[in-house]
Amino acid sequence: MTMIEVSDLHKSFDGQEVLTGVNFTVEKGDVFAVIGGSGQGKSVLLKHLLGLIKPTSGHVYIEGEDISALSGPALYKLRDRFGYLFQGGALFDSMSIFDNVAFPLREKTKLKPAEVKTRVDEELDKVGLTGFGHKYPAEVSGGMKKRAAFARVLVMRPEIVLFDEPTTGLDPILVDSVHRLILWGQKTYGFTAVIVSHEIPKIFDVAGRVGMLDKGVMVEVGTTGEIRNSGNPVIRRFVHGAGENLNGENSILNAAGRA
Amino acid sequence: MLNVFQMIGAWALGILREMGSMFIFLVNTVLWMFRPPLKLGRVMRQVSFIGSKSVPLIVLTGGFTGMILGLQIYYTLQKFGAEGYLGPAVALSLIRELGPVLSALMITGRAGSAIAAEIGIMRITEQVDALESMSLSPFRYLMVPSLAASVISFPLLASIFNVVGIYGGYMVGVKLLGLSSGTYFSGIQDFVQMEDIRDGIIKSLCFGVIVMWISTYQGYFTRHGAEGVSRATTTAVVMSSTLVLVWDYFLNSLMI
Secondary structure: OEEEEEEEEEEEEOOEEEEEEEEEEEEOOOEEEEEOOOOOOHHHHHHHHOOOOOOOEEEEEEOOEEHHHOOHHHHHHHHOOEEEEOOOOOOOOOOOHHHHHHHHHHHHOOOOHHHHHHHHHHHHHHOOOOOOOOOOHHHOOHHHHHHHHHHHHHOOOOOEEEEEOOOOOOOHHHHHHHHHHHHHHHHHHOOEEEEEOOOOOHHHHOOOEEEEEEOOEEEEEEEHHHHHOOOOHHHHHHHOOOOOOOOOOOOHHHHOOOO | OHHHHHHHHHHHHHHHHHHHHHHHHHHHHHHHHOOOOOOHHHHHHHHHHHHHHHHHHHHHHHHHHHHHHHHHHHHHHHOOOOHHHHHHHHHHHHHHHHHHHHHHHHHHHHHHHHHHHHHHHHHHOOHHHHHHHOOOOHHHHHHHHHHHHHHHHHHHHHHHHHHHHHHHHHHHHHHHOOOOHHHHHHHHHHHOOHHHHHHHHHHHHHHHHHHHHHHHHHHHOOOOHHHHHHHHHHHHHHHHHHHHHHHHHHHHHHHO
């Protein structure tokens, strides 16, 4: 069953086109990765899925409902099905880790304080943050912030989780931890996931299907195997890490004069 | 030549677009204020930040304003042999004008800038987007508490400013310059009417709305990182201060 369908999505900012006709679908329960170079519009695309940004043209359907056409209470109702893990975590600075994770429960449910505490303690334990609830975001590391933000997402048991570069800025060990956490969360709660990531090739161990965004379009969508073995030169360059210097030579070794 | 007209046209259209955006923002904030539940805890927190924590500043500036008024007005009245009117002159100047205006300007510099910066930083670190992603309106959590708190705090702070200022004028006029205490206060009683106090409170309420409207607007639409926050904070203070004075003139023309 198709959970997310992006249809001919275009987006411009002040005349500059960022997305120029994106098309792809995500099936229910899938883990779909969006890969691509920096500045290709991956985060912009992700925000369209939640209706945080409205397209210049095109549509985003969530189980057949066009989220890009919604506003007000109807949009908020559809958003209740989502969780969004922002690149920097987006924890509220003025609240402790505990209060951050408790925030959606307190605001959107009728749980009693004791029940909220139990749920939050459980989620913090699952992400390995037991004992850190009293700390503030400024007092913890980047990896801990991401885990706290993930706990805040999971505490509401969303059907769809969007991850905006969940491992950016983390060391390789933490990258593995976050990926394992995503896989564990997806297996435990069964959500549909869309992950924007630079982590090649590690993201292929997490995702079931991958789409490569380049110059505002999805150049190819397929399984991780299909993308890894793609004959498309843009994808091959990105996946196998061949760089370009500024005047377009194909090999960074050429540019360094060491080929 | 056409380019000059195009530039002027683009500039004018930009101003109109900005004014429209600000008006829609204010209307949204007011509408959300009447949609339950009102976040009373957050309102009280903002009352504490905008109101209680501004009291020392208001007392200091109110006191010295009253003392300056005492000196200057006494000096002027002395030329006409009318020193006895010092009390009502100081009181009316404060209650009708200087209390609401100067307290609004002080709070703009202190709380308005801080709120613009706070919301601006929340915007650039995606905390505002995080609220939206949880289907929670940033208006309910950020804008409404600040606006409600300033509607509560501004008239109270202006009143504290007035009282302290009147005593500042008393210290100068009576203790320093030898005017009789009875003359000072009985003049205030004779000449200050409820309408003067009412007009002062209406001004404070309007200034409270203006300052928080502009400060929260600038913070909410911050872009471009730290430089954007800095620009938003500066614009919030300058625009709020200017609009307070402009609106003060229009209110005066209606009230007098």
